[in-house]
Amino acid sequence: MPLLRLLALLLLISPLALAAWLWWTLLSPFTYDRPDHLPPIEPGSHAVFVYGTLRHAPVRWLVYGRVGDPQPAVLAGFRREGLDIAEAPGETVEGLVIEVDAAELARLDRYERLGLRYERVRVALAGGEEAWVYRRLGEAAEPEAPL
Numbered sequence: 695m696p697l698l699r700l701l702a703l704l705l706l707i708s709p710l711a712l713a714a715w716l717w718w719t720l721l722s723p724f725t726y727d728r729p730d731h732l733p734p735i736e737p738g739s740h741a742v743f744v745y746g747t748l749r750h751a752p753v754r755w756l757v758y759g760r761v762g763d764p765q766p767a768v769l770a771g772f773r774r775e776g777l778d779i780a781e782a783p784g785e786t787v788e789g790l791v792i793e794v795d796a797a798e799l800a801r802l803d804r805y806e807r808l809g810l811r812y813e814r815v816r817v818a819l820a821g822g823e824e825a826w827v828y829r830r831l832g833e834a835a836e837p838e839a840p841l
Contacts, residue, residue, distance in 0.1 A: 716756065728804075728809065740793070741791050741823065742799070742827070743791055743826065744789050745774060749789060758798040758805075760798075762792050762793065767790060768786050769819055770786050
C-alpha cells in the first residue's frame, strides 16, 4: 500500500515539476538578462523564420503565448547543422515564418538566449521576403562556466 501511494504521488508531482522546469528555463525573467550591447526591439510586427523547436505549435504557445498563423517558408543558401544553420550554396532549410509583435519578439529572444547563445539576423527567404532568424553564436561568445 505505501508503494502505491508513493507511485501515485510521483505521478501527480511529475507533471508539476516538468511545468515548473519549463517555466524556469523558457519563460522566467530570473534566468535571462538581455545583454546591454543589444539594440532595442523596434515596435511593430516582426517576421521570424523558425526551423527548429519553434515549428511546433505547443512550443510557440509556451514561449510567446499563442500559436499564431505560421506560413511555410524556405531559406535558400543554408543547411541545418544541429541547432544552427550554416551557409551552404545550393542547399535549403525548410521552416515557418511567424509574425510577432515587439513583446513576443522579446519573449523569443529570451527563449533563444539572444546575445548569449544566439544572435538574431535578417535574412532574405526564397520567396523574396525578409525575416529574422536566430543563429548560434561562436564558442568564444558563450560565457565561461563558474569555477
